[in-house]
Amino acid sequence: MPVSTMPSAQFLLVLSTLAFLAGVAPALAALRRGRWRRGRGVQLAAMLAGFALQTASIYLRGQQVGQCPMKSLPDILVFVAWSIALLYFLVGSTFRVSLLGMFTAPLLVVMHGLAFSFPGGFRPYPVKGQIIALVELHAALALVAYAAFALACVTGVMYLLQERLLKKHLIGGLFYELPPIQGLARAIQRMVMLGVVLLSASLGISFKLEGVAAGPKLAIAWGVWALYTLISIVIWRHTLSPRQTAWLAALGFVIPFISLWLVT
Numbered sequence: 113m114p115v116s117t118m119p120s121a122q123f124l125l126v127l128s129t130l131a132f133l134a135g136v137a138p139a140l141a142a143l144r145r146g147r148w149r150r151g152r153g154v155q156l157a158a159m160l161a162g163f164a165l166q167t168a169s170i171y172l173r174g175q176q177v178g179q180c181p182m183k184s185l186p187d188i189l190v191f192v193a194w195s196i197a198l199l200y201f202l203v204g205s206t207f208r209v210s211l212l213g214m215f216t217a218p219l220l221v222v223m224h225g226l227a228f229s230f231p232g233g234f235r236p237y238p239v240k241g242q243i244i245a246l247v248e249l250h251a252a253l254a255l256v257a258y259a260a261f262a263l264a265c266v267t268g269v270m271y272l273l274q275e276r277l278l279k280k281h282l283i284g285g286l287f288y289e290l291p292p293i294q295g296l297a298r299a300i301q302r303m304v305m306l307g308v309v310l311l312s313a314s315l316g317i318s319f320k321l322e323g324v325a326a327g328p329k330l331a332i333a334w335g336v337w338a339l340y341t342l343i344s345i346v347i348w349r350h351t352l353s354p355r356q357t358a359w360l361a362a363l364g365f366v367i368p369f370i371s372l373w374l375v376t
Contacts, residue, residue: 308337
């Protein structure tokens with residue numbers, strides 16, 4: 113679709129994608145020069161701009177469809193990407209995961225790209241009856257939980273990268289900017305636990321919906337909940353090594369990510 117004829121919501125989403133992309137290149141260049149502290153400000157500003165444009169895009173899309181835009185796959189991908197960015201700002205600093213934005217931004221760009229890859233994906237929704245607030249809350253909490261699992265995946269990748277750098281004795285700019293490997297292991301655990309709590313709340317709401325939220329969507333959500341509850345128990349009991357846990361967090365997100373295609 114030409115930019116000149118693109119609806120405002122999609123145009124803002126394009127700008128958001130460019131902002132996230134713009135934050136990665138300067139950060140990588142600063143890392144290569146060993147000047148991450150200078151590149152960090154540019155990267156953070158780009159993430160903030162991308163998130164603000166994301167928020168405006170979702171707001172306009174919500175005005176267009178008359179509800180929270182979570183009913184089509186492109187809209188779901190955008191909402192999950194927005195939730196990932198939101199959690200990055202809310203909990204990234206709490207978990208002391210530096211460089212998280214540089215690893216998160218490419219994922220957001222990919223999710224936006226996938227959303228735009230569906231021809232006519234941002235169509236108006238079919239006319240429906242009264243919007244049920246609990247149904248909207250149930251869906252929103254589930255998607256934010258998926259975003260937490262995505263950040264656990266990103267943190268797992270960071271752990272595996274740092275471990276590889278240690279084994280190969282590649283001690284350089286990137287290695288010195290990554291958080292301690294023990295901190296990454298704790299961050300994975302907390303991200304997984306946060307996702308399980310949010311998804312548990314979402315599924316708890318489903319019991320009050322009297323059959324409104326049922327069928328394959330709910331069954332898949334329960335499957336994802338069971339998977340990540342098992343992962344959280346494995347992490348809590350230290351059944352696996354930190355490296356195996358990082359692999360589990362990184363690969364585990366494949367299941368909820370694929371499930372997005374199955375529930376729409």
